[in-house]
Amino acid sequence: MREIAFLVDHYLDLLGSNQPSCQDAIKAKYTSKGSYLTFLNRLQKVEEEVIQAAITTMRKGTKKERRLWFDKVRAATKKIRMDEAEKIYKE
Secondary structure (H helix, E strand, O other), rough: HHHHHHHHHHHHHHHOOOOOOHHHHHHOOOOHHHHHHHHHHHHHHHHHHHHHHHHHHOOOOOOHHHHHHHHHHHHHHHHHHHHHHHHOOOO
């Protein structure tokens, strides 16, 4: 539930910014790339709790296979978010 509350707060802040685009809303809330990366790092930490719960409770495959799969998810998510941050703060 912590992840949901974290994301709800984030998106309510963005929606309340009255900016014309998502990119503008992000830049208004996180005035530097560093502050946005700090947010993304916090998001990753909150998501890690969900991932650990999933690894423990999922029954498909071995625990090692689940860990390897979630390692791929983490890597893909990190790349997508870093690419997004570069596009938003490309100045």
